[in-house]
Amino acid sequence: MARIALTDDEITRLQGELNVIADSINEVQKVAGDDVEPTANPVPLEAYLRPDVAETPLTQAEALAGGPKTEAGMFVAPRIQE
């Protein structure tokens, strides 16, 4: 799901570390009672809504400049199906 091709060594090492972290996470579950509301943003704001007015876009050259592989003004993806 994370889309990282981990090696076996890395997987073993990560598992050990994840267990250690899991312990401190138990602390979290202890204090997080049902009566507590979750907070997503630390500062309570309501959304600013942008007017529907266009601004100058990137040029095609600027958009493609960082692309590892491009063709015909587009980004190249290796074949999508297996």
Add this chain to the structure above:
Amino acid sequence: MTDATELVKLSAAEMAAKIRNKEVSSRELTEAHLAVIEKAEPTIDAFLKVAADSALAEADAFDAKNAKGETEGLPELAGVPIAIKDMIVTKGIETTAASKILEGWVPPYDATVISKIKAAGMPILGKTNLDEFAQGSSTEHSAFKTTKNPWNTEHVPGGSGGGSASAVGAFEAPIALGTDTGGSIRQPGAFTGTVGVKPTYGGVSRFGAIAMASSLDQIGPVSRTVLDAALLHEVIGGHDKRDSTSIPREVPPVVAAAREGLKMDLKGVKVGLIKELGGEGFQPDVEARFNEAVETLKGMGAEVVEISCPHFPAALGAYYIIMPSEVSSNLARYDGMRYGLRVMPPADVPQTAANMMAYTREAGFGDEVKRRIILGTYALSAGYYDAWYGSAQKVRTLIIEDFKKAFEQVDVLVSPTAPTTAFKFGEKTADPLTMYLGDVATIPANMGGVPAMSIPAGLSDEGLPVGFQFFAPQMQDEKMYKPAAALEAALEGKWGGPVWNDLKTPWLDEA
């Protein structure tokens, strides 16, 4: 010492005054710093990229304006050069977040803070080193180089913003920008004897700050004095319509507060000592410097009380759920399609887009980043969401409430910035959890969205800097600047000068 070395030892405010009085030009200041950078970098390794040509061009442009008297309305720091953590996007200057996955990426746009700095005529000296994608507390996780602590080059400068802190600490730059997600500005500040400020969440636009954990990230100033930090805070702060989490208000009056603090009168100021941030796990000499500073605050008339923030002990665990969860999503975009590295799978593996992404990310990310992505991916997955992410968001609520209750009783809260002084290279990389524990005192401010800053509180027995941390209520950043400036002035009085008088700077002597 040459004129140039004397020049770079000035505070940014003093440099700015000299520019206004036409005693020195922006170009002279910029050249002086570039000269120090050249001498210091072999030892310090604070910079990933030095932008000498564009910095000098920006300095010349400012000087030309200044000569014509067209600097009306510019911030006080106009013309003073600055270093930028390589987590912040700069148009035309390679921006990598110290990751191989972004190596060579030249952004086509400027972060909002960079636009403001450019508009202020402040030359950008270069991009400073950091832990890859700001993930780490020692700058050892940079994919490119290891930045040294100017106080002792066998010790880390802290992290993730070790590059900006060391650059300012070593006089390579008068001021710098950092980003702070769990202490990445303040902890390196503590480790290098510099000032580091994390403003209120939303007080400085995040547009153009490469995202680590969006609900915790905040850009802030790095400097050698509290007033310099305040001056820079006013340059970069304020509402930005390109960042939905930006607070629609004016920058708090931090410069006035800092200047007020320099009068060293804290009568009527109530200071709360956070009971939960001290004691076990805190180095004795760190506690000693902290207590001396508290006494100094009292000596200026401050009333000091102990305050309990009962949910702070759960902050670290909650942080290590929220942060990697957001990291796992924010770093998904580095997939080899639009920018940065692309690695095709080996020949015996199907040459598909999905495999390309997996091999690119395996090759492009370092261990610490991968560790956090994997952890975050688990924390958000269907079977775990409520128990992990949901619970952590509740802890955030509790921490915000802790701060609210505390600030009903006091004006500012204080604690040591970090439990220890700068540790040696390699000392903690083998055990991520002890590394994580070092962030115990800085994380609550990010979880609660409140402003916090670290200032030097003197040196440890080993001669390494100790940090003293102030917290203020959300959107009232000015409240910490006054006592911080006062404490800085009082301690300097006690020490007979700033803490860096004790810093040996062989690179300056050669400059």
Add this chain to the structure above:
Amino acid sequence: MADKLMKFSEAVKKYDPVIGLETHVELSTNTKLFCPAHVEFGGEPNTQLTPVSLGLPGSLPVVNKAAVDYAIKLGLALHCEINEWSQFARKNYFYPDMPRDYQISQYDKPTNGNGYLDVELDDGTIFRVPIERAHIEDDAGKNTHIGGADGRIEGADHSLVDYNRAGVPLIEIVTKPIEGVGARAAEIAGAYMRTLRDIVRALNISHARMEQGNMRADVNVSLRPSPDDPFGTRSETKNVNSFRGIEKTITYEIRRQAARLDEGKEILQETRHWDESTQTTAGGRLKTDADDYRYFPDPDLVMLHITKEHIDEMKAQMPEMPRERRNRLKAEWGLSDLQMRDIINADALDLIEETVKAGAKAAGARKWWLGEIARAANAKEVSLEEMPITPADVAEVEKLIAAGKLNDKLAKKTVAGVLAGEGTPAEVVKKHGYQVVEDTGAIEKAVDDALAANPDVFEKLKSGNMKPMGVIIGAVMKATRGQADAKAVTKIVMAKVKG
């Protein structure tokens, strides 16, 4: 391997179908949902991007007010509860056309929840479709597959990605399970989709052209032995982009699933797709852990606050809804229920209204769109809208008739010419030299010839038996190559008969 199918009538006798529709409507805002890049269909690739829609590091989303307003209007039209607080959430999955590798959508706090849509069926009955939610989200880019057959993803060597569409605002309208549909499942789905399309157009929030992908639906179908049983396992047929396709998908899935259940096989929870060429649905992908989208509130966006005042403001801007409009037009045009339903079923309401606005009479407009043009469209299996003739063209033909410049026969030829791509009605008329013969001398001569050639008919007419008049008119038309006006011919013949 071809699916086994049960006869439809048998399938709906043995099983109770439950359907569900998830419809994506692409909004016609000027700029994208989260950034000020202008949106235009068919621009040069990767020219409608800002750092935000390209997913560049450091970029941040900011919500477009127009998209929110459009969503509120649609929510009002669908009788939804409009939530005072709604929230954007990230839907995490990797795909080359996703600039951030997550979609920004809404999850547990959508802008619109809990509504309904009443749809009118062929026989005039009203069926209420329950709506679960209508939420806002952004679209992905577009892949062009290279190296495979017919540009298909299967067997392609690589794909080219254009991110212009990435970030275009969508509203996804999700129905609750629609129960009690029985044998009318497909009809109800079709009526729902058309009604939704009409509403979206009336609100002017989307071009709603299915063939351009402005509107597409995921079709869920499940069967259960009786309405008292729990829901069966459903199949989800993705991205069906025509009304007929949706109707056929439902019929096909009911038949396929019934046959499987009859054989004691289970229904797989899978995504399928409708194949227009084979008129079947084909199995896609089984649901796996890759479908765990790890939704969480987008920390780059804050809560969306929609005040009662704002909703009232939107209410005041609501245009006439399609059903009210139909009733009004029915009265204005003097049509019966049945005639109106024919127009609706043919998807001709907008076209006829525009033709009337362009100066034609309602009866004439209706005759063309439901007659000649509908026949041609049926033969080509395309919608009326896609036919190469505009309401203005039809109105022009009607005007030529009214002015006596074309008769019925020539008008049909003219319309045929327009449909054949020969140009506007005026151009077709000019090209073929169509005109009603007004030269009475020529017509008189033709009449004389016809009467002379048919003396028996002439006698009958004289004796007051008008029945064989057609023979004379036919002969005159033939002689004038159809360009005589039948009324004028009749008049001359009558004069001769009486004279």
